Amino acid sequence: MSTTTPATDSRRQQRKNPTDGELTSAPGEQFAPPPKLRRRPVLIAASVAAISLGALASMWAYQSTSDAQSVLAVRQTIERGDVITADDLMTVNISVDPALKPLSADQASSVVGKHAALDMSAGGVVTQDQVTEQALPAKGSSVVGIALTPGMLPANQIRVGDKVRVVVTPGQQGEMPTGQPDSIEAVVVGVAKDETTGNAIVNVQVPNNEGPMLAARAATGKVALVLDSRS
Missing domain, CATH: 3.90.1210.10 (Antifreeze-like/N-acetylneuraminic acid synthase C-terminal domain)
Structure with a gap:
């Protein structure tokens, strides 16, 4: 004599639907519902952030290219x-x-x-x-370098192309020259800073015949720069 179990009876009671071939259950029997997918909020948030960053990067790249x-x-x-x-x-x-x-x-x-x-x-x-188009120094001119302390030129005002006057300052004892002080007109062709002393190095262009005199005066350190109008 064969014995049956509830599980065996259940399997025997299941049969295929003659119309669509799907399994059906015996009267009163129900199939277990399919498992629900578990959502992970962290993964969803990370995906959204990645998509947003990608869009921003694409926009930035496009903007950089279009402005170049x-x-x-x-x-x-x-x-x-x-x-x-x-x-x-x-x-x-x-x-x-x-x-x-x-x-x-x-x-x-x-x-x-x-x-x-x-x-x-x-x-x-x-x-x-x-x-x-003009070579430096220009034809008939000389370039002289002058080392100036911060008090001997207008602060942060001197730039290439400026017309200036190099003026002789008082001697060692502080005596003032009589009459109008000597000066030489020049054009600034270069400005740099001596990182060791903090002095400004100003290269000026002057006529050939005034180059030696200006170099001699600049060597004494007793000169100052006067900036004339740019207009």
Whole structure:
């Protein structure tokens, strides 16, 4: 005699639906409901954050690309007065403040062959005021370097191109010269700072015949710079 168990009876009572082939249950029997998927809030939040960051990164990349300009830059350092060659320049695509007035990449031919009006550091953007057609010193002129203490020139006012007067100051005993003090008119062609002493080094261009006299006066340290009107 065969024996049956409740599980066996249940299996025997199950049969296929003749119309769709799906399993059905005996009257009064119910199938267990499918398990519910468990949601993980942490994973959902992380996914949303990743999508948001990706969108922001794409927007930033697009904005950076759309604002970029193709401009001229310095490949290798150019000293003031040097002739600029094609090898000294390169083209870069960057976002530049228009106030700097950078030269666009298509202006390279107008820069090559000219002189550097200022020292041009490698990696810097080329601007119009860095380039000049005139060699330094100009024909018939000399350049003299003057070391000046902070009190001997207008603070943070001297820049390349300024017209100045180099004035003789009182001697060692502080005696004032009689009459109008001697002065020499000059044009500033370079400004730098001596990191050791803190003094300003101002290079000025003067006529050839006044170069030796100005150099002798500058060597005494008894000179000052007067800035004249830029208008």
